[in-house]
Amino acid sequence: DQQVKQNSPSLSVQEGRISILNCDYTNSMFDYFLWYKKYPAEGPTFLISISSIKDKNEDGRFTVFLNKSAKHLSLHIVPSQPGDSAVYFCAASRLQYGNKLVFGAGTILRVKS
C-alpha cells in the first residue's frame, strides 16, 4: 500500500534551524491529513492536522502546508530543538464516518545540539 509516501527515511538538522519533513499521497479522495511524532516503544502522538479546504495550519513551532494539486504536504518545525528528535509519521484519511488513517513509513528526525 503506497498511498502515502515519506521518501526521506531520515533527516539531520542543527538545533535552532528549520526542519522540513515531506509527504506525498496518491489518493485524491484523501481530505484530512495529520502528522504524528513517535518515540521508540511509545504510541504515535498527534502533532498537527490540516483539512483539504486549507493550505496551511500553524500551531506554535509546527506548521503544516498542503499542496493539493501536487498531492504533497510538509511539516515545518521552527526552531528545531533536540527534544524534537523522533520518528515523524504523515497520515491521510477521508473525513467521514469512522475512517481509517493511512500512514507513511516515517522519517527519523535528529536535531543536533
Add this chain to the structure above:
Amino acid sequence: EPEVTQTPSHQVTQMGQEVILRCVPISNHLYFYWYRQILGQKVEFLVSFYNNEISEKSEIFDDQFSVERPDGSNFTLKIRSTKLEDSAMYFCASRTGLGFNEQFFGPGTRLTVL
C-alpha cells in the same frame, strides 16, 4: 490530560494460543481503532468500531480477529489462534467523532508469538 491506556505492555504467547489485548479509550470518545506495526514496517489499520459495531476492517482482520467493547470503558482485540506473523506492536486509538479525525493513540502492546 486524558490518555488512551493499553494492557499488557508486552505479551508473549505460543503459536496457536488465544490472546486478548486490552485498551481503555479516552472517556468521551466515540470511535475506536486498532492498528498494528510489524517491526520495520508501516503502522497499518486493522479495524474501526463505532456504536458497538465494526464500521470498517482491513483485509488483515480475518476471522481470527475480533473486537469487543464489553463495558463502558474497555475495548478489546482478541486473536483466536496466534501465528508467528502476528508478532507486532498493537496500538489502540480513539477519537471524539466531532467532525475531525484526530486519533489519539495508546502506548501499544508488544505481542511476541513464539
